[in-house]
Amino acid sequence: LDQYGGLIQWKTWGENGYDYSQPSVKSIGEDDQGNIFFSGSRTNRQTQITEGVLIKLSPALDIIWEKQYLTGWDRLEFSSLLILEDETVYMTGYRQMNGTIDSEVVLVKVDSLGEVIWTRSYGSQNQNIGYSLSQVGLNNIYIGGTSRDLVVQDADAYILRVDTGGNLIWDTLVGGNSIDGVAYAITKANENALVASHYTDSTVAQTSFF
Secondary structure, eight states: OOTTSOOOOOOOOSOSSSSEEEEEEEEEEEOTTSOEEEEEEEEETTTOOEEEEEEEEOTTOOEEEEEEEOTTSSEEEEEEEEEOTTSOEEEEEEEEOTTOSOBEEEEEEEOTTSOEEEEEEEOOSSEEEEEEEEEETTTEEEEEEEEEETTTTEEEEEEEEEOTTOOEEEEEEEOOSSBOOOOOEEEEEETTEEEEEOOOOOSSOSOSBO
């Protein structure tokens, strides 16, 4: 789109046949050269296995490469990506085995060609999902997401701080006595504070915006 919202060019992505369904793009980013990155997922119709997907396009929206990732699980979906100055890409979302209700926040780092450098996961209990990424300083990455207990129907915003190697520095839950949503966006406010957006249904909550 141009600066007034007018259409300049559009691009579609997905299989022409019936091997895959539900292609989904949930995050977009641009590197210093103007290349566009999309992250998301697609599902195999026969196996019902969902793969994480990363696509790199040129500034003219021509596909340069497309990568699929699974990390040995039945379901891997990416919700957000972060492109660093060294052209590495971080992606967060969740991974899950079929037949289970619990999931883990996943963080995958790939190089400029989309090859996996490492994969990390966090939170093995409850339904944990990463939704947002933010870099603060040279060696800090914050993940915003949710942790939901499907048995008692309770959920909290889930915030994690990791270094650029994916090593967990700390994580915390923010919420009250009911469903307290998702940290859909997270960013640095100042040297000592973060700002993240989420919602709350709790009658007693720590905060609905922090």
